[in-house]
Amino acid sequence: MTVTTSPDAGTRRSRQRAATSQEIKDVARRLLVEQGTAALSLRAIARKMGVTAPALYRYFDGHEALVAALAADFYNELCDQMEAAEAAVGSEVGSEVPDEQRAEPGTVVAHQLMAATIAFRTWSVTHPAEFSLIFGTPIPGVDLYDETSAACVAGQRFGLVFAALFIQLWAVRPFAVPDLSELDPRLLPQLEEYRERGGVDLPLPVVYVFLSCWARIYGLVTMEVFGHLTFALSDAEPAFMTELFQIGRLLGLADVVAELA
Amino acid sequence: MTVTTSPDAGTRRSRQRAATSQEIKDVARRLLVEQGTAALSLRAIARKMGVTAPALYRYFDGHEALVAALAADFYNELCDQMEAAEAAVGSEVGSEVPDEQRAEPGTVVAHQLMAATIAFRTWSVTHPAEFSLIFGTPIPGVDLYDETSAACVAGQRFGLVFAALFIQLWAVRPFAVPDLSELDPRLLPQLEEYRERGGVDLPLPVVYVFLSCWARIYGLVTMEVFGHLTFALSDAEPAFMTELFQIGRLLGLADVVAELA
DNA sequence: ACACTCTTGTGAACGATGTTTACTTCGTGA
DNA sequence: TCACGAAGTAAACATCGTTCACAAGAGTGT
Secondary structure, eight states: OOOOOOOSOSOHHHHHHHHHHHHHHHHHHHHHHHHOGGGOOHHHHHHHHTSOGGGGGGTSSSHHHHHHHHHHHHHHHHHHHHHHHHHHHHHHHHHHSOGGGSSSTTHHHHHHHHHHHHHHHHHHHHOHHHHHHHHSSOOTTOOTTOTTOHHHHHHHHHHHHHHHHHHHHHHHSOOOOOOGGGSOTTHHHHHHHHHHHTTOOSOHHHHHHHHHHHHHHHHHHHHHHHTTTTTTOSOOHHHHHHHHHHHHHHTTOHHHHHHHO | OOOOOOOSOSOHHHHHHHHHHHHHHHHHHHHHHHHOGGGOOHHHHHHHHTSOGGGGGGTSSSHHHHHHHHHHHHHHHHHHHHHHHHHHHHHHHHHHSOGGGSSSTTHHHHHHHHHHHHHHHHHHHHOHHHHHHHHSSOOTTOOTTOTTOHHHHHHHHHHHHHHHHHHHHHHHSOOOOOOGGGSOTTHHHHHHHHHHHTTOOSOHHHHHHHHHHHHHHHHHHHHHHHTTTTTTOSOOHHHHHHHHHHHHHHTTOHHHHHHHO
16 A cells, blocks of 8 residues: 555565566656656556556555655756756866856856756656646646645755756845845745745745746646747747746856856 | 627627526536546536536537636636736835836836746636636646637636736846757757748747746646645745746746745 | 538547555565 | 565446437428
């Protein structure tokens, strides 16, 4: 019934079990990618595996549980991609020119933030089905943001990837932010609570700018993936880069933007 | 087979037909709202209407056609709401103070733009199921943005509500926009084509700002409706208003924002 | 008034789906 | 060795969209 999350601990049975569990998710993902959300059916998965549908209930509590597990995996894969892009920039930029010779401090962090954002879009655009599962319309009956859900912690990890870079950037290279008076008074306690609970240790206006930037990126990428931008643009990548650079300028990264453009 | 779009033209049979067609959509919507996307099934609709499922095929080509028709209706309802809000502001503000006495020209248009945007969010938040259908994950098998689809022209109408206000605002009260050099070169021809085909007669940077603003609004509202913002905010309305005002300032409407805040 | 046509609706059926239940088979740990 | 528990199966139930042949009815032309 309950999915044993044991990694590969001993008892060869559990290893077999984990392998089968993984195979189910692999087949499910292949079906999802190749034939769309509608093809993500237990029976189809079972058929592809040469097994009957009820057998899958030994590994997942049902269809929605499997979807939730997939979502968690996708979240983590996306985070991995973003962190990989971040790490790559770190070595590249860092090795080319010693940090002391740079005109501005925090250039590496800025590049990492850009790279992570680009990686977010790249993964999303190249994995539209997976993206839809985690960022699209909530699947009826699947509370992705429920506690006790693996997808929930994965989602929080995702949030922290951006947040950590933002915090670093602010620490090493603060930028202009709106005045507190420009923020809706009712927003402040919410930001305050998020700062504490989410571990985003920043001044409130910076927290707002962070959320605002994330919403801009999310909006643009979501529109692109869902085809809600085709009414205006045939290829959304240039628009994304333009928007990213505009955000960069907003964060006082004009030099980094000029370097990348 | 084909849905007769005749309003209520003569032949009492077609009136009856239109009424039944409307009842189907009404029942479908009630099911959608009360029980979610999954409950939007032909059989459930038929059951509620005291009729068998195949009867519905006399009115709609199938499940996806019904969904597309609903989407078109929702689009139009949303547009109506936005235009109503726009019209209300026009009379209010216009009657209070004669336009010549205002400090800045175009204040009415600015208020209308704000009101329409707020109306967009209000409708979206109070109609999450309907919103999901038109702005969420594309339903597999339903090309909402296919030509020949009623939803397509409704979608274009929606785009024009914002665009028209933007054009008016720019005409009467131009604002600061990014330099052409800040736009990705590959973006320019796309903007140019959209300007012509979409009838958005504006300088290219203004077209970009328009799309950027729309993406920001879309992103924030989508995140709110889909619950992708709950990780940080318990009530997204203050954040929305803050973002809206920030956009207003970006469009040189600091006075209007101050007035509304 | 009659017959004819076209519309509307029905019932049965087909192939899918998720899920539950009882039953079998078989590996593994004591 | 042997019993326990895990893994898998077959059958069944309730759904779903969709198609088909057919019956009843309204509307119409003569």
